[in-house]
Amino acid sequence: xxxxxxxxxx
Amino acid sequence: xxxxxxxxxxxxxxxxxxxxxxxxxxxxxxxxxxxxxxxxxxxxxxxxxxxxxxxxxxxxxxxxxxxxxxxxxxxxxxxxxxxxxxxxxxxxxxxxxxxxxxxxxxxxxxxxxxxxxxxxxxxxxxxxxxxxxxxxxxxxxxxxxxxxxxxxxxxxxxxxxxxxxxxxxxxxxxxxxxxxxxxxxxxxxxxxxxxxxxxxxxxxxxxxxxxx
Numbered sequence: 001x002x003x004x005x006x007x008x009x010x
Numbered sequence: 011x012x013x014x015x016x017x018x019x020x021x022x023x024x025x026x027x028x029x030x031x032x033x034x035x036x037x038x039x040x041x042x043x044x045x046x047x048x049x050x051x052x053x054x055x056x057x058x059x060x061x062x063x064x065x066x067x068x069x070x071x072x073x074x075x076x077x078x079x080x081x082x083x084x085x086x087x088x089x090x091x092x093x094x095x096x097x098x099x100x101x102x103x104x105x106x107x108x109x110x111x112x113x114x115x116x117x118x119x120x121x122x123x124x125x126x127x128x129x130x131x132x133x134x135x136x137x138x139x140x141x142x143x144x145x146x147x148x149x150x151x152x153x154x155x156x157x158x159x160x161x162x163x164x165x166x167x168x169x170x171x172x173x174x175x176x177x178x179x180x181x182x183x184x185x186x187x188x189x190x191x192x193x194x195x196x197x198x199x200x201x202x203x204x205x206x207x208x209x210x211x212x213x214x215x216x217x218x219x220x221x222x
Contacts, residue, residue, distance in 0.1 A: 008066045
């Protein structure tokens, strides 16, 4: 699953 | 944070520092594609809009701010400060052929149809091909200075290390982001030819020069 908080990578 | 990602981020950081040092010390942006650097500024700007909406860590925030800031400094160096040394005659890649399809794809294939998410997706897709004007310039002039080669190697290594990071995260954290992984593979594949030249030539003390 995916949500924007997953974008912890650069 | 695992070792692959940390080394990947450091490699990315190093690439940017190498490029800025090269420009500043030689007082020249010769051999550097301004178009690629504009694309990177667009990539960072559209990806890191979440600076305003979510906080991950001090590390995350400072890296994002650094990447955005230095990308604009780089563009400023090329098109203003060191403009007389900019080799625009060889920087002729048509970036609209990248931006338009990548924009369309971000609209069609994304995790969620929201403005921030589409811009994030756009930045991931655009980053994967943003180096093409630079690689085109190297192939057009048939050469690259050693320092430019070091820059490209560090920049290419960063996404290759992220691929290892994603394999690690898949096995140990169950994390999997198809969009990032596919784009990361494309991005790394584009560097393969360059990696080969770098290992066979630059590491043996020769500069990259391609047959005419």
